[in-house]
Amino acid sequence: AQSVAQPEDQVNVAEGNPLTVKCTYSVSGNPYLFWYVQYPNRGLQFLLKYITGDNLVKGSYGFEAEFNKSQTSFHLKKPSALVSDSALYFCAVNAGNNRKLIWGLGTSLAVNP
Amino acid sequence: DVKVTQSSRYLVKRTGEKVFLECVQDMDHENMFWYRQDPGLGLRLIYFSYDVKMKEKGDIPEGYSVSREKKERFSLILESASTNQTSMYLCASSLEVSEQYFGPGTRLTVT
Numbered sequence: 001a002q003s004v005a006q007p008e009d010q011v012n013v014a015e016g017n018p019l020t021v022k023c024t025y026s027v028s029g030n031p032y033l034f035w036y037v038q039y040p041n042r043g044l045q046f047l048l049k050y051i052t053g054d055n056l057v058k059g060s061y062g063f064e065a066e067f068n069k070s071q072t073s074f075h076l077k078k079p080s081a082l083v084s085d086s087a088l089y090f091c092a093v094n095a096g097n098n099r100k101l102i103w104g105l106g107t108s109l110a111v112n113p
Numbered sequence: 114d115v116k117v118t119q120s121s122r123y124l125v126k127r128t129g130e131k132v133f134l135e136c137v138q139d140m141d142h143e144n145m146f147w148y149r150q151d152p153g154l155g156l157r158l159i160y161f162s163y164d165v166k167m168k169e170k171g172d173i174p175e176g177y178s179v180s181r182e183k184k185e186r187f188s189l190i191l192e193s194a195s196t197n198q199t200s201m202y203l204c205a206s207s208l209e210v211s212e213q214y215f216g217p218g219t220r221l222t223v224t
Contacts, residue, residue: 034212043117043203043215044156090156099144099163099210100171105155 002027004093006104013081014112021076021107023091031093033074034101035065038088047089050074061085081111116140117216119204125222132191134219136204142214144207145187147171147179149200150218156203162187194223 005024013019025031032051036044048059055067065076076089088108092101120135138145146161148171158171160179168179176198180188187206191198199222205213 032210036215041218041220043217044205044213046212046214049212094210099207100146100158100161101213103156105153 002093002095002102004091004102004104006089006091006107008107009105010108010110012110012112015083016080019078019081019085019109019111021089021091021109023074023076023104025072025074025091025093025102027093027095027102029095031095033065033067034092035059035063035074035076036090036092037061038090038106040087044090047076083111083113085109086111117204117206117214119202119216119219121219122217123220123222125224126191126194127224128195130191130194130223132194132221132223134189134191134202134204134221136187136189136206136216137185138187138206138214139185140206140208140214141184142206142208143184144209144213145181146205146207146213147177147187147189148203148205149173150203151200159189194221196223199223 003026034049035047038044050057050067058064088106090106091104117138147159148156157173162168162181178190202219204216207213
């Protein structure tokens, strides 16, 4: 069965420190991978995607993610966290030509001043 | 920029009422989606549509129906609202197999 796992419900990091939000997936075929962010009482905003090419993808707000095919992972990273990065982060995947996305359950990121 | 709008941010309805949630997108996307979001359960797909008058069931279609008469508009209908349908409802649209763009959400409370 195709699935996405975000192994941490919550991540806490101090402002200015690097942050990582983890995502692993299990799909058949070549995956298309996505990260979204949700601020309180808002809809989801698209951050970045991996379709093909360079394994390191850069996105909005200084975020980047690294696709690792052997580990079936797509971890979200930022070199220096801001308090305003505190939000709920979702990883999603589809397997090539599928219009639907498979979603992780989300990781709550808290950046402490 | 893609814009997805939803008819209401907050809605309060009584048990048994018929409820309509409207979603409009302005980017000519062929795909549109309805999700509900509940704490600890992430996003669950209710229905999606890949063309006008076309629809497919998602993971939790029971108690819901949808309508897509025009490409830009996708409606979610709760035929007879129940308290377990109290939730945040999110609409999204996308082009082919690309990223989805979301509306601001409708927080529905059924009393």
